[in-house]
Amino acid sequence: MAVKNEIKEALGSIIAGKILYDEPMSRHTSFNVGGNAGALVLIKSEDQLVGVVRKLREKKIKFLPAGNLTNIIVRDGGYRGAILLMTGMKEIRYEYTPGGGDFISAQAGAALAKVVSRSATDELTGIEFCAGIPGSVGGAVWMNAGAYGKEIKDVIKAVFLLDAAGGKKTMNREEISFGYRKTEFPPDTIILGAQFKLEKGERVKIKKKISEILQWRQKKHPLEFPNAGSIFKNLPMQAAGELIEEMGMKGMNVGDAQISPKHANFIVNRGKATASDVLELIALIQSKAEKEKGVILEPEVVIVGEN
């Protein structure tokens, strides 16, 4: 049976109308590239997510939890399973515990940008470094997103999860192993939300910091074209963008995928790029880096799907 029909049979009755079958991911990824997902499921609530995941696991249908799709490349052959977007799980709330301090809790589908602006409203400092990162809370925790020398792990107090057996669980920061642009959770973990520990601050100062970061990003990053942020992880001693620039590759293209002339660690979609164009360009950069510089450039973007 075609994947689309398998998913229809498994989920059709529980979330009618909120499933896009055979959906081109180029319509949804920040890169505007990617083949079709068997289904793109727009999840309304945590309870619905639990039900959907249970059904998919029962029927052994492959699925991928995702957020804002700002760090994912789906190959042109598509994803033969369901991609779950936490569209309706966007709640953000302030919490205070005597002796514990000030926190913001947010569901996985909440935009990181909204958490940042909420921190300014609530006069809480610590998460300004996330300004301009276009992902969701779930994606940011999964990737241990970071900027300006800070990472999500620095502000995490706890992560709320759905485990492989379908049970809800809380993991405190100390129990989680965070790495460079990755977080190690037990297999098949889905992030439901996170609690961030912040400090009291002054609204004016927090807002100023956020707006400085946003201006800096506007100046340095090629935000005028679809992209997925940094393509490669930085090397221990050198920024990946600097290395690519040193190799004279700025501006190079495969089809409409181009190494941004503005920032060499960004590949931009100049119009009609395909995932294959982007992946070919990635492979070209990697092979040149290995031959000429003796280094392995590891993608920061998550690559899924079939060739």
Ligand SMILES: Cc1cc2nc3c(=O)[nH]c(=O)nc-3n(C[C@H](O)[C@H](O)[C@H](O)COP(=O)(O)OP(=O)(O)OC[C@H]3O[C@@H](n4cnc5c(N)ncnc54)[C@H](O)[C@@H]3O)c2cc1C
């Ligand atoms: C213009 C631009 C600038 C960027 N700048 C930065 C930056 O400064 N720093 C940085 O770190 N990143 C940056 N990024 C990359 C990206 O925004 C971050 O990695 C972000 O955290 C990804 O969030 P997302 O919701 O889009 O995740 P997605 O792209 O949807 O998913 C990324 C990964 O997380 C997993 N995932 C997502 N949600 C869940 C969940 N609920 N449960 C389990 N797994 C989940 C997915 O399966 C996938 O493996 C940038 C991207 C762009 C386009």
